[in-house]
Amino acid sequence: METIRIVIAGPRGRMGREAVSLVQKTDHFQLAAVIDRKNDGGNLADVEGFSGIHAPIYTDAARCFEEIKPDVLIDLTTPEAGKKHAEIALRYGVRPVVGTTGFTDEDIQRLTTLAEEKGIGAIIAPNFAIGAILMMKFAQMAAKYFPDVEIIELHHDQKLDAPSGTAVKTAQLISMVRPTKKQGHPDEKETLAGARGATYDGIPIHSVRLPGLIAHQEVIFGGNGQALTIRHDSFNRASFMSGVKLSVETVMKLHTLVYGLEHIIE
């Protein structure tokens, strides 16, 4: 198998550290460089927790891609940085695999156009955990029979974006198969603002943020005399890494942007 040269943006973060470790232990992956907010010009091996892992550090994504010419960027940063990195990567002919969440429909559309112009692959995956992809697919199946649905997503309290990328993606998949619907009583009123959550195409989304959590979601369907709950839990960040590996391998064969691993996992 040909070696895939990878740049990781956000290597010191919770997900970035897992991704560095994934690249290190995968024979056909090579860590070509990292993009970090600090330590420009330094080496990852000199950063605490990365002893023996040699990769040049850049703070400027464009300079990194220009000098390193990697095959793939894995971005695990913040919404602002992730959007910028993905766009610069595509301009330099580097295929982005974006795990960073908080992208809007417009962001995704702009990057899709850029990937098409360049004729290279890109993947934006709100959730890399295979179980979460199945949870979303099962929810889409169930929505055909149970149009009344609410999403509760639960994450650690250091998360920047709400609702989660997974909750938005789940609502998008459900809204593809059910007509727009106003749920609950037509005259219902919130006596405390936000009590009924945010809505995507009429689907309520409730975001919980608590220390101790990692990433969890329940999709609850209600019907006549019955309810169906589909739940997924990520108990650690290693749960995302098989999806990151699959995305890096797959993006090399794509010529357009794919949003969501449900398009890749049959």
Ligand SMILES: NC(=O)c1ccc[n+]([C@@H]2O[C@H](COP(=O)([O-])OP(=O)(O)OC[C@H]3O[C@@H](n4cnc5c(N)ncnc54)[C@H](O)[C@@H]3O)[C@@H](O)[C@H]2O)c1
């Ligand atoms: N797709 C998935 O399966 C999945 C799973 C977990 C987390 N996430 C997302 O991944 C992102 C990162 O999550 P996390 O928990 O690792 O966050 P984190 O805060 O632990 O790490 C983010 C890292 O990005 C770095 N960073 C910020 N701006 C930067 C810049 N301009 N250049 C380089 N590095 C920069 C920070 O220094 C930090 O080390 C979030 O958007 C989160 O929602 C996605």
Ligand SMILES: O=C(O)C1=N[C@H](C(=O)O)CCC1
């Ligand atoms: O830790 C996070 O942040 C996560 N975000 C993703 C999302 O927004 O859907 C899912 C996995 C964990």
